[in-house]
Amino acid sequence: MKNELLSRFPAGFLDQLQPSLRRVVLPQGTPVVEAGDPIDSLYFPQGGLISLLVVTTDGACVETSIVGLNGAFGIQRAFGERRSVPRAMVQVPGEFLIVPGTVFAAALRDVPAAGEVILEYLETLLAESQQGILCNALHAAPARMSRWLLQVADRTTSHSLPLTQEFIAQMLGVRRTTVTMIAQAMQQEGLVRYSRGRLTIANRAALESRACECYRTIGRYQHMHHSDERPQSVSRL
Numbered sequence: 001m002k003n004e005l006l007s008r009f010p011a012g013f014l015d016q017l018q019p020s021l022r023r024v025v026l027p028q029g030t031p032v033v034e035a036g037d038p039i040d041s042l043y044f045p046q047g048g049l050i051s052l053l054v055v056t057t058d059g060a061c062v063e064t065s066i067v068g069l070n071g072a073f074g075i076q077r078a079f080g081e082r083r084s085v086p087r088a089m090v091q092v093p094g095e096f097l098i099v100p101g102t103v104f105a106a107a108l109r110d111v112p113a114a115g116e117v118i119l120e121y122l123e124t125l126l127a128e129s130q131q132g133i134l135c136n137a138l139h140a141a142p143a144r145m146s147r148w149l150l151q152v153a154d155r156t157t158s159h160s161l162p163l164t165q166e167f168i169a170q171m172l173g174v175r176r177t178t179v180t181m182i183a184q185a186m187q188q189e190g191l192v193r194y195s196r197g198r199l200t201i202a203n204r205a206a207l208e209s210r211a212c213e214c215y216r217t218i219g220r221y222q223h224m225h226h227s228d229e230r231p232q233s234v235s236r237l
Contacts, residue, residue: 003044003097005071005121013114016107022098028162032073032088039082041098042074043067048094049156051171052086052129062136062173064129066091068155070222071121077101078108078118091171092156092163127221135214141174142182143212148172149192149199150207150215159201165194 006014023046032043035055043050050067064086067073076082081101108114135144148171153159165183169176183199186192191207193200201207208215 002046002069003072004069005075005117006044006097008117009114010111013107013111016110017099017103020099020103023095024098025095026090026093028090028093028167030090030093032090033084035085035087036083039074039077039084039101041100042072042077042104043088044072044097044099045069045155046095046097047156048090048096049092049152051089051091053089054085055087060173061087061170063171064132065125066151066155067125068092068152069157070155071125074101075104075118075121078105078115080105091167092152092161094156124221128218131214131218131221135212136173139212139214141172141178142185143210144172144214145179145182146186146191146207146211147215147218149201150204150211151218153201153204154219159204161199161201162197163199164197168199 009017026048032050033039045068047069050073051063052065052067052073053061053063055061067088073088074082074084078101108118135147139147145168148168149161152161152163165179166176168183169179172179183192183194186207187194189206191201191203191210193202
């Protein structure tokens, strides 16, 4: 089972989900749910990636979190009927496991021990979103883009990413021309290769050195429930 969050659930909980899990392959840009719509199903990425986007009334948007192999979209549906605050959209195409929200909620009622795993993940997602607010407000675009590319690579386990510059600009909330200039500089320095809508991380160590502190802080959030380590950051919860 590729999805890390699914692998953390008790066996009895997974047994209840198994008959209702459906595998689908979704292309980039597929809408999962719009802001304000009911959450009917949960999506567990098996290789693809989902962006959570806050959208303004005039249609502008910025990404607050990404959901990859480490998590799921819609997991709060376990506690009853819920509506989505962000828009959720497939950022990186790939395979997803989908389970109806009613099935997931019923499994939690039968196996309440799974609730601890769910709450830990929701805490991590909230912490990541809060760190993203700090990042967008204080850090320069090149450092933010480096951080974002590393996160996408980590959560898809791939260094070759099907991302256009226009799409990256939308996710980061910056102009396309800004992404073009940053990408050109990164290519010249040998950090990435970019061709025909596909970006490949060529020098991960160098890219990590250019990323803002948020990359390492968010990484610690991902592991804080598996060790005694706690984030050391100006953006402590």
